[in-house]
Amino acid sequence: MSGALQVGSVPERLAHNRYALDEDESHIVVDQDVVRSTGCAGVIARCCPAHVYTELPDGGLGVEYAACLECGTCLAVAPEGALSWHYPRGGFGVSFREG
Numbered sequence: 001m002s003g004a005l006q007v008g009s010v011p012e013r014l015a016h017n018r019y020a021l022d023e024d025e026s027h028i029v030v031d032q033d034v035v036r037s038t039g040c041a042g043v044i045a046r047c048c049p050a051h052v053y054t055e056l057p058d059g060g061l062g063v064e065y066a067a068c069l070e071c072g073t074c075l076a077v078a079p080e081g082a083l084s085w086h087y088p089r090g091g092f093g094v095s096f097r098e099g
């Protein structure tokens with residue numbers, strides 16, 4: 001059928017996205033003291049659809065902001081003060097290439 005939506009797996013579809021990385025400024029900053037004291041690293045890491053976060057052995061939270069989808073899910077589950085998050089500067093961030 002011509003013009004039909006081609007549906008692939010989520011990883012296949014996300015591979016079509018383009019990312020313009022701002023190497024000078026991360027748009028996500030983690031307050032490790034808040035993360036460790038609240039024990040929220042695992043929850044934040046598991047909820048991120050792009051797998052940007054990693055729970056560290058010491059209870060902290062690692063972040064690889066380059067693949068962030070800018071969906072805000074992390075902000076919805078993180079306790080207040082755990083994350084400082086803003087959209088990347090103009091011209092940087094994710095560009096969705098497919099539906």
